[in-house]
Amino acid sequence: xxxxxxxxRLAVVVSQFNPEVTGGLLAGARRELDERGxxxxxxxxxxxxxxxxxxLLAQTLARSGRYAGVICLGCVIKGDTAHFEFISLGAAxxxxxxxLATGVxxxxxxxxxxxxxxxLVRSRDDAANKGREAAAACVEALATIAKINAG
Numbered sequence: 001x002x003x004x005x006x007x008x009r010l011a012v013v014v015s016q017f018n019p020e021v022t023g024g025l026l027a028g029a030r031r032e033l034d035e036r037g038x039x040x041x042x043x044x045x046x047x048x049x050x051x052x053x054x055x056l057l058a059q060t061l062a063r064s065g066r067y068a069g070v071i072c073l074g075c076v077i078k079g080d081t082a083h084f085e086f087i088s089l090g091a092a093x094x095x096x097x098x099x100l101a102t103g104v105x106x107x108x109x110x111x112x113x114x115x116x117x118x119x120l121v122r123s124r125d126d127a128a129n130k131g132r133e134a135a136a137a138c139v140e141a142l143a144t145i146a147k148i149n150a151g
Contacts, residue, residue, distance in 0.1 A: 024123030055094025109134025
């Protein structure tokens with residue numbers, strides 16, 4: 001009998017800003033991982049003050065050697081100033097740089113919406129939850145990397 005592969009240890013970084021949305025994203029990510037048989041313990045969930053701080057925390061976790069992947073969750077809602085554009089672009093670019101610099105999947109579950117309603121719709125408890133999608137992307141990227149490395 002062949003032993004089942006050990007599920008990967010994943011970390012989640014979740015923004016404290018817009019907690020009514022990010023809480024839904026985290027619940028969706030947990031549900032997706034649970035359905036895939038990937039455990040997520042509270043000690044592996046890390047809090048970021050806001051979306052702009054997520055890339056540094058994600059890169060630190062990826063470099064730690066303790067995690068196979070990092071799921072990043074946050075929410076930036078457009079206001080009346082250019083702040084939205086700077087934060088959104090900074091977070092997206094930072095996460096891409098973190099994943100390329102470390103070789104560890106760092107997935108983008110940061111909502112960038114124009115309205116509160118758009119954010120709430122994307123963090124609901126349903127199949128369209130973007131936290132679920134970010135968790136699925138992390139697990140699937142790890143599976144593809146393993147396949148590539150196996151030759």
